[in-house]
Amino acid sequence: MLYPEIAPHATGWLSREDGHEIYWEEVGNPEGIPVVFLHGGPGAGISPNSRRFFDPEKYRVILLDQRGAGKSRPFGSLENNTTDHLIGDIEALRENRGVDRWVVFGGSWGSTLALAYGQSCPDRVLAFVLRGIFLGRENEIAWFMDGMGRFFPEAERKFLNAAGFEQNPGWQKLLDRYAEMFLGDQGEDIAIEAARIWSGYEATCCTLLPDDGLVEDFEGDEIALALAKLEHHYFVHRCFFEPDQLLRNINRVAHLPLTIVQGRYDVVCPPASALALHTAWSGSKLVIVDDAGHAASEPGIVRELVRVMDQFNTKEFE
DSSP: OOOOOOOOSEEEEEEOTTSOEEEEEEEEOTTSEEEEEEOSTTTTOOOGGGGGGSOTTTEEEEEEOOTTSTTSBSTTOOTTOSHHHHHHHHHHHHHHTTOSSEEEEEETHHHHHHHHHHHHOGGGEEEEEEESOOOOOHHHHHHHHHTGGGTOHHHHHHHHHHTTOSSOOOHHHHHHHHHHHHHSSSOHHHHHHHHHHHHHHHHHHHOSSOOHHHHHHHHSTTTHHHHHHHHHHHHHTGGGOOTTHHHHTGGGTTTSOEEEEEETTOSSSOHHHHHHHHHHSTTOEEEEETTOOSOTTSHHHHHHHHHHHHHOOGGGGO
16 A cells, blocks of 8 residues: 655755754655655654655655654764754754745654644644644653553563563653663663663554564664653653643644544554544544554555545645
């Protein structure tokens, strides 16, 4: 259902004034409708499949690895890594690539960042296509830390045991314990193993049916350390938002088209958040995929994301 594999026709690193270098790549038609792809995590990075949701004749797709993720440098860095910094990187990349307005396409944390970017720069957005909605609220962070395990108790057991707990002590204490392992003086080996446990737990909870390949990818060195450390960093800081910030500021973007694709059985980002966003955004479209969980790789999610992009008409953006 994805479009065929495609290689970038342009790549590079965007140097930022604080020392970060943001990796970007571009695929598709240089004269097509511009799209920016925002990956999840934070920290997951882009992959070759990230390029394949879009008709390469119709779209000009620009993808980036967010600070600390993927090929961006320095890898795994938490310094100068906040939501506002990421918004600044997206805007700098838009200017660098000579784009006036673009479709913002993101899933999971990418949906969070897409909304935050759009509320900061609404005049630069044509439309939003968002998957697996996460609004950065405290209750959603708490769910990740001590709610997902109600559906995946075996995976949660490993997650808790790695932190030295028999029972879940509550989401804040669990965050504090993982902070000691990620950022403390226990050594690099402890940090790497904790990161693999964290990332593997999330990957296990991501799909409706078990996907050992996804878990293996998430536990690998290229993803695990950045994903776990950056997710933890953003959770500790409540995504650098005021309470309910994204919903309170929805009027800044609610005049723009929005389509939400949401797995019915998404355990990582339950559908309640997608419904809250849809309810607050008059005119938005909500597509519930009844045979899917959270991952963008699930067949039902792929099908609907590709369908949404295929059906877009430039008249919608005028």
